[in-house]
Amino acid sequence: MSEPIIELNNLKKYFAINNGVLAKNSYVKAVDDVTLTVNKGEIMGLVGESGSGKTTLARVILNLTKPTDSHVTFDGVNLSKATRKEMKKFRTEVAVVFQDPASNLNPRDTVMGSITRPLILHGMSKKEADKKALEALEQVKMDSRYLNSYPHQLSGGQLQRIAIARALVLDPKVMILDEPTSALDISVQAQILNLLLDLQENLGLTYLVITHDLNVIRYISDRIAVMYLGKLVELGTTEEVIDNPKHPYTMGLMAASPILNPHERNREKHLMQGDPGSLINLPTGCHFHPRCPYATERCKKEVPKDIIFPDGHQVNCFLYDEKNKTTSEYTG
Numbered sequence: 001m002s003e004p005i006i007e008l009n010n011l012k013k014y015f016a017i018n019n020g021v022l023a024k025n026s027y028v029k030a031v032d033d034v035t036l037t038v039n040k041g042e043i044m045g046l047v048g049e050s051g052s053g054k055t056t057l058a059r060v061i062l063n064l065t066k067p068t069d070s071h072v073t074f075d076g077v078n079l080s081k082a083t084r085k086e087m088k089k090f091r092t093e094v095a096v097v098f099q100d101p102a103s104n105l106n107p108r109d110t111v112m113g114s115i116t117r118p119l120i121l122h123g124m125s126k127k128e129a130d131k132k133a134l135e136a137l138e139q140v141k142m143d144s145r146y147l148n149s150y151p152h153q154l155s156g157g158q159l160q161r162i163a164i165a166r167a168l169v170l171d172p173k174v175m176i177l178d179e180p181t182s183a184l185d186i187s188v189q190a191q192i193l194n195l196l197l198d199l200q201e202n203l204g205l206t207y208l209v210i211t212h213d214l215n216v217i218r219y220i221s222d223r224i225a226v227m228y229l230g231k232l233v234e235l236g237t238t239e240e241v242i243d244n245p246k247h248p249y250t251m252g253l254m255a256a257s258p259i260l261n262p263h264e265r266n267r268e269k270h271l272m273q274g275d276p277g278s279l280i281n282l283p284t285g286c287h288f289h290p291r292c293p294y295a296t297e298r299c300k301k302e303v304p305k306d307i308i309f310p311d312g313h314q315v316n317c318f319l320y321d322e323k324n325k326t327t328s329e330y331t332g
C-alpha cells in the first residue's frame with residue numbers, strides 16, 4: 001500500500017508583477033492549482049518546458065518560498081502550521097540537489113568543509129561530522145584523496161557527486177533533484193543517474209526529479225507528472241505516460257523526442273504549433289489551447305477538470321470528458 005510523503009492540494013504560487021508596463025496586480029501564476037501526491041519510496045519525475053513552474057514548485061515544497069494558497073503536507077505534517085521542532089525535522093528529512101554543480105557548493109570551501117558544514121550546523125561535533133562525511137563520500141563513490149580539493153579543481157561529474165554526498169549526510173527521506181544531470185555530458189549523466197538509482201534503492205529514499213529531458217525521466221522515474229504553464233496536465237506511471245500519452249501537450253513532447261518514439265506514425269499531427277506559452281499573458285480556458293491540434297471552442301472558454309482513469313492515469317483535458325461526444329475518436 002503506498003503511503004504519501006509529500007501531499008499538495010490545489011497548491012498555488014503567484015508572483016506579483018508591477019513594473020510600470022503591466023497593470024498593477026498582475027501575477028505570474030508559476031504554480032496554479034497543483035494537486036500531487038508523492039509516495040514513500042517512489043521516484044516521481046516532473047517534466048515540462050522551461051518556465052512551466054517546475055523549480056517554483058520545488059522551492060515551495062522545500063519551504064524556500066511560501067505558497068500563495070494552500071500548503072505542503074510533509075509526512076502528515078501541514079508545513080504552514082508546523083512547530084519549530086517539526087520544521088527542524090523537516091529540514092533534515094528533505095534534501096536538494098540543483099542543476100549547476102558549482103551553485104551547490106561554496107567555492108571557498110573544500111570538499112570536506114562543504115559536506116561537514118550542514119552537520120556542524122545541526123550540532124554535530126567536528127569528529128563525528130568528519131566520520132559521517134567520509135561515509136557519504138564512499139556512498140557516492142568519491143575517492144578520499146579529493147577531501148581537501150576546492151570546487152574549481154573538480155570536474156562537473158565529481159562536483160555533482162559531492163553535491164549528492166552533501167545532500168545525503170543528514171540522512172534525508174526525500175531528495176529533490178532539480179535538473180541533476182543537465183549540466184553534465186552524456187556519459188557522466190548516465191553515471192550520475194545510476195548512482196542516484198543505487199542510492200535510492202539502498203537507502204529507501206523518495207525522489208522528486210525535475211527535468212526537461214524525457215530520456216532522463218523515462219530512465220529514472222516510477223511515475224511522471226507533466227506541467228504546462230503552471231498547471232499539472234498529466235500524471236501516470238512512466239510506462240503509461242511514455243507509451244500512451246493522453247494530453248496533447250505530452251503527445252507533443254513525445255513527438256519532439258525521436259529517440260523515445262522512433263516509429264511514431266502521427267508525429268506530424270502531434271508536433272506542437274507556435275511558441276511555448278507565456279505565464280505573463282495566459283490564454284483563457286485551457287492554457288494549451290492555442291497550440292493544441294484538437295482545440296475546440298470549449299477549450300478557449302472553460303478550464304478542464306482532471307479526469308482520472310481506472311488505472312490512476314490522470315489527465316487535464318476535455319478530450320476525455322464524458323460530455324465530449326468525440327471522446328471515443330481519441331481514446332479508442
Ligand SMILES: Nc1ncnc2c1ncn2[C@@H]1O[C@H](COP(=O)(O)OP(=O)(O)OP(=O)(O)O)[C@@H](O)[C@H]1O
Pocket residue numbers: 015028030048049050051052053054055056057212279
Ligand atoms: N522570484 C520570482 N519572482 C517573479 N517571478 C518568478 C520568480 N521565480 C520564478 N518566477 C517566474 O515563474 C515562472 C516559472 O519559473 P520556474 O523557474 O519555476 O520554471 P521552470 O519550469 O523551473 O523552468 P526551467 O526549466 O527553465 O528551469 C517563470 O515565468 C519565472 O519567471
Ligand SMILES: [Mg+2]
Pocket residue numbers: 054055056178
Ligand atoms: Mg527550473
